[in-house]
Amino acid sequence: DAAFVEDIQALVSDSCDGALSSNFHFDEERGVAPDLVGLLGGFSPETHFYCCGPGPMLEAYESACEKLGYTNVHVERFAAKPALTNQVADPVGYTVELKKSGKTVQVPPGTRLLDALLSAGCKVEFSCREGVCGACETRVISGEVEHRDSILTQKERAANKSMMICVSSCKSGTLVLDA
Numbered sequence: 001d002a003a004f005v006e007d008i009q010a011l012v013s014d015s016c017d018g019a020l021s022s023n024f025h026f027d028e029e030r031g032v033a034p035d036l037v038g039l040l041g042g043f044s045p046e047t048h049f050y051c052c053g054p055g056p057m058l059e060a061y062e063s064a065c066e067k068l069g070y071t072n073v074h075v076e077r078f079a080a081k082p083a084l085t086n087q088v089a090d091p092v093g094y095t096v097e098l099k100k101s102g103k104t105v106q107v108p109p110g111t112r113l114l115d116a117l118l119s120a121g122c123k124v125e126f127s128c129r130e131g132v133c134g135a136c137e138t139r140v141i142s143g144e145v146e147h148r149d150s151i152l153t154q155k156e157r158a159a160n161k162s163m164m165i166c167v168s169s170c171k172s173g174t175l176v177l178d179a
Helices: 005-014 036-040 055-067 113-119 154-159
Strands: 049-052 073-076 094-098 103-107 137-142 162-164 174-177
Touching: 036 055, 049 055, 055 073, 094 113, 103 113
Parallel strands: 049 073, 094 174
Antiparallel strands: 094 103, 137 162, 137 174
């Protein structure tokens, strides 16, 4: 059993000219993991790929998409990547300027950006505190972000136009955010 199978199949059936496709693979039914490179190969480089599931499956999916050169890869995680959960505070402090509110906040060493903003009385959106939900996504005006979320694609990270303030940080000493 998988969530929303009937709904997904209905969307695929109703799509124009086969614009949508889906594939369901249940390891316990087949006894082996799917050949993701084989399943995902042959699509246009502009195709958007979406996947949700357990961490090891998502890592295999992202690896297959990378091998195939796809950049529009989207995942939904139910928990942060283990490597990211230990890196949410920095050994070096930095400055954050909030353009809309006009506030400047010092983020001390060892403090998460979100915690520093909340301590300074800033009103910002957030929910999970793990970089998996996207509620805290904030537009970056300037500065270089240390991305530690599990949401943004590699392409979105490279563009440096937004960040998840609950887990991501600053590489450049100063960040200017649209908040």
